[in-house]
Amino acid sequence: MKRHRSLTRTAALATTLALGLTLTACASGGGDAGSGDDKPLTLWTFKQTHATALEKTAEDFKAKTGITVKVQAITPDDAFVTKTQAAAKTGDFPDLLEVHSRGEDFTFGAAGLLENLADKITPEWDKNYLESVRNEGTVTAADFKSSQETGSKIAGVEEGQRLSVPLTIGTFGIVYANKERLAAAGITEAPKTWEDFIAALDAVKKTNPDNGGVTIGLKSPSTGLEWLMQPMGFGELGKEPFEALFKDDKSKNWSSANGTKVLSEYNKITPYWMPGSQTLDIDQADLSFAQGKSSFLVGGTFTLSFLHQNGFDTDNLMTFPVPPPADGAVTDLALAPFSLTGLSLSSASKNKDAALKFIEFVSEPENAKKFSTNALDLAPVDLGADPSTEVGPVLGAMMAAFGEAGPNTYNPGDTSYRPNQYDPGDVGALLMNMTPLAQTDPAQTGAKMAELIDSYWATQKG
Amino acid sequence: MTSHVTPDSAVRGVGSDGDRLDPRHSPTPPPAAATPAPRPTKRARIRYNRTESRWGYAFVAPALILFAIMGIYTIGYGLALSFARWNGFSPNWEWVGFQNFTDLLFGSKTYAPRVQAAALNTLWVCIAVPVLTIAVSFPLAIILNSAKRFQGILRSVYFVPYVTTGIAVYLAWQYILEPNGAINALLKALGLGSLSQPQGFLGNPDTALPTLIIVLVWSAVPVAMLLYLTGLQSLDTSVFEAATLDGAGWWRTNTAIVWPLLRATTGIVFLLNLRDALQGFQIFLIMTNGGPGNHTNVLGLETYRLAFLSELAPTLGLASALGWMLFLAALAIALINQRLEKRAQ
Numbered sequence: 187m188k189r190h191r192s193l194t195r196t197a198a199l200a201t202t203l204a205l206g207l208t209l210t211a212c213a214s215g216g217g218d219a220g221s222g223d224d225k226p227l228t229l230w231t232f233k234q235t236h237a238t239a240l241e242k243t244a245e246d247f248k249a250k251t252g253i254t255v256k257v258q259a260i261t262p263d264d265a266f267v268t269k270t271q272a273a274a275k276t277g278d279f280p281d282l283l284e285v286h287s288r289g290e291d292f293t294f295g296a297a298g299l300l301e302n303l304a305d306k307i308t309p310e311w312d313k314n315y316l317e318s319v320r321n322e323g324t325v326t327a328a329d330f331k332s333s334q335e336t337g338s339k340i341a342g343v344e345e346g347q348r349l350s351v352p353l354t355i356g357t358f359g360i361v362y363a364n365k366e367r368l369a370a371a372g373i374t375e376a377p378k379t380w381e382d383f384i385a386a387l388d389a390v391k392k393t394n395p396d397n398g399g400v401t402i403g404l405k406s407p408s409t410g411l412e413w414l415m416q417p418m419g420f421g422e423l424g425k426e427p428f429e430a431l432f433k434d435d436k437s438k439n440w441s442s443a444n445g446t447k448v449l450s451e452y453n454k455i456t457p458y459w460m461p462g463s464q465t466l467d468i469d470q471a472d473l474s475f476a477q478g479k480s481s482f483l484v485g486g487t488f489t490l491s492f493l494h495q496n497g498f499d500t501d502n503l504m505t506f507p508v509p510p511p512a513d514g515a516v517t518d519l520a521l522a523p524f525s526l527t528g529l530s531l532s533s534a535s536k537n538k539d540a541a542l543k544f545i546e547f548v549s550e551p552e553n554a555k556k557f558s559t560n561a562l563d564l565a566p567v568d569l570g571a572d573p574s575t576e577v578g579p580v581l582g583a584m585m586a587a588f589g590e591a592g593p594n595t596y597n598p599g600d601t602s603y604r605p606n607q608y609d610p611g612d613v614g615a616l617l618m619n620m621t622p623l624a625q626t627d628p629a630q631t632g633a634k635m636a637e638l639i640d641s642y643w644a645t646q647k648g
Numbered sequence: 649m650t651s652h653v654t655p656d657s658a659v660r661g662v663g664s665d666g667d668r669l670d671p672r673h674s675p676t677p678p679p680a681a682a683t684p685a686p687r688p689t690k691r692a693r694i695r696y697n698r699t700e701s702r703w704g705y706a707f708v709a710p711a712l713i714l715f716a717i718m719g720i721y722t723i724g725y726g727l728a729l730s731f732a733r734w735n736g737f738s739p740n741w742e743w744v745g746f747q748n749f750t751d752l753l754f755g756s757k758t759y760a761p762r763v764q765a766a767a768l769n770t771l772w773v774c775i776a777v778p779v780l781t782i783a784v785s786f787p788l789a790i791i792l793n794s795a796k797r798f799q800g801i802l803r804s805v806y807f808v809p810y811v812t813t814g815i816a817v818y819l820a821w822q823y824i825l826e827p828n829g830a831i832n833a834l835l836k837a838l839g840l841g842s843l844s845q846p847q848g849f850l851g852n853p854d855t856a857l858p859t860l861i862i863v864l865v866w867s868a869v870p871v872a873m874l875l876y877l878t879g880l881q882s883l884d885t886s887v888f889e890a891a892t893l894d895g896a897g898w899w900r901t902n903t904a905i906v907w908p909l910l911r912a913t914t915g916i917v918f919l920l921n922l923r924d925a926l927q928g929f930q931i932f933l934i935m936t937n938g939g940p941g942n943h944t945n946v947l948g949l950e951t952y953r954l955a956f957l958s959e960l961a962p963t964l965g966l967a968s969a970l971g972w973m974l975f976l977a978a979l980a981i982a983l984i985n986q987r988l989e990k991r992a993q
């Protein structure tokens with residue numbers, strides 16, 4: 187009996203201990219944000235293609251300062267969102283984060299999860315960044331006004347807060363083409379107009395009936411809308427009429443004659459889609475181009491690194507920006523570079539000085555150029571008169587398509603003309619019903635897009 | 649005291665004299681030669697019962713605490729969230745009352761049409777998946793049950809989809825269903841090229857949802873078949889002998905005797921698959937992400953998209969509200985099913 191009782195007591199003690207240890211483990215798990223001075227800094231990124239380049243930068247940083255930075259890639263995007271949401275709740279934010287500029291940085295900053303860098307960046311440090319993107323990550327007066335409206339994603343930000351600094355710059359709306367196949371079809375020059383582009387698609391399709399098409403990751407429907415149609419539409423209409431397409435004025439929005447005109451032009455691409463493009467996500471679409479299943483791919487400057495990583499010979503690439511129609515309002519269309527991703531500092535970091543040192547280290551031109559070369563992506567620093575020497579001929583050529591801000595320059599990073607609850611995925615899904623799915627015609631598509639965008643405005647205006 | 653313990657009282661832990669038995673004691677009576685144990689006093693028994701209760705509570709405490717943290721807290725948190733606007737990051741929730749529910753049902757021109765379209769797709773899935781699963785698994789179980797040889801191997805083969813179902817299998821299905829995939833190739837090889845899908849079976853809005861339903865049925869059949877097999881093996885063989893003597897053939901035996909006798913199993917299979925069809929979204933997220941063009945969006949996926957794929961918009965409350973509406977729908981279906989079962993009995 188005594189032995190039995192002793193056993194029971196031991197079992198109860200063991201259970202209590204096990205539970206206690208479990209709870210202790212839960213409490214201490216992932217507490218990187220609380221790194222002390224001697225503990226490594228943690229950096230989370232949502233971009234797998236940046237992880238290795240950031241690790242190499244971290245190695246250089248350690249050699250110089252003795253501070254270790256551990257880089258962790260968390261993909262895909264929804265996993266990054268859930269992980270950061272959980273970390274925000276438990277106070278386990280990492281010291282540093284790579285974020286979408288004017289995306290997570292503003293949302294996290296609005297929640298008080300990020301440090302305001304405005305008074306921490308010295309003028310000398312600031313000069314490292316290209317002037318055109320220097321203010322990215324800073325809350326402007328327009329951003330603040332937008333944050334005050336119902337349903338805003340950034341409710342809580344304050345004007346002037348600097349919530350991230352640029353890490354990579356670039357743009358959407360870059361067409362990648364298989365140079366050999368284009369040459370076989372008699373095309374040796376990059377198309378300058380939308381009509382030339384359609385003619386090139388037609389010519390390559392004729393010589394390569396099975397793999398001559400164009401692809402894009404339409405499983406994320408926003409890609410067709412934002413990467414392909416919008417640059418073309420901007421070129422067709424010009425800045426103000428283009429931006430009016432997203433307003434709730436029926437005489438000027440997608441349901442208007444202007445909307446139908448842009449959609450009709452875009453619809454001309456329908457016969458040239460690589461079969462099944464609507465089922466591919468962005469990586470799968472890039473991969474299908476790298477594997478030769480399509481001859482054209484639409485992406486951004488960031489696409490190059492993925493193609494390179496997946497074995498595509500970058501010498502066999504012809505790249506050009508999505509061209510405007512020949513009779514469009516903007517015939518010399520240029521694409522504005524904007525900050526695609528930035529670095530943010532967690533307000534929960536216990537080693538802010540070291541984390542700041544790392545952010546500054548990444549921005550120094552020499553280190554930024556190295557990062558650019560390793561990531562095959564563009565750093566936000568001056569790469570000199572001939573960027574090709576730093577980032578290779580393909581990325582260098584893409585930079586030639588960049589233009590200064592102005593009426594003829596399309597800036598995909600400027601979304602100030604859209605309602606604040608605008609969801610490009612939902613609008614893009616409606617566009618997909620027109621092309622490639624051929625379920626609706628341009629007028630019907632425009633009417634449905636206008637109806638959805640009107641609903642965002644209605645919510646915003648309360 | 650000698651305790652007389654009947655099998656029934658042993659189960660209940662109560663002696664014939666109504667005394668509570670120590671479950672650690674053997675229920676068998678002590679040998680006749682043994683000295684009877686002194687009867688404990690009332691106070692000693694109370695003290696003993698209290699001590700035993702404390703030990704009982706100590707043992708169930710870990711489970712209760714974990715359930716309280718993981719279960720009750722989460723459920724309560726989710727319910728509260730359904731009345732709030734929040735993006736998962738900001739320190740404060742904005743209370744909006746029932747607006748999330750009304751927005752999803754009819755109030756918002758942004759969300760209500762999406763939810764309605766997803767509800768229609770979900771309805772199709774909820775009808776087709778349980779019905780087709782039963783239509784396939786019941787005959788399969790009967791055939792397997794009557795197989796004289798290799799029954800074990802065949803059962804394992806048919807169970808493979810269940811043990812392999814997961815993300816990898818759904819990705820494999822994607823490859824099979826793509827424009828240059830195995831199914832199109834097979835159809836062309838068989839001279840049935842007109843049935844092939846140039847855009848792939850998931851790329852055509854007309855075939856995408858039916859294709860996903862077939863994949864769902866494929867992964868649901870093994871468990872359903874196993875349940876039917878278990879049911880079949882528990883049936884009294886004399887019933888079949890009597891039916892054979894009465895001249896009932898194979899078809900008549902299975903439709904008029906086996907099917908009604910396995911009605912309870914059918915109810916369980918239907919309900920399990922209905923629940924999965926109503927709340928599941930994994931396959932839709934991985935294989936189509938609701939596409940092409942939202943043609944395969946279902947309510948489970950819509951909930952996930954509102955929570956984690958809404959570009960950081962403050963829609964977690966909407967997701968929670970939709971989750972609760974799905975729960976209520978599942979509860980209603982379960983109650984209706986229970987009522988129908990009772991009526992049938």
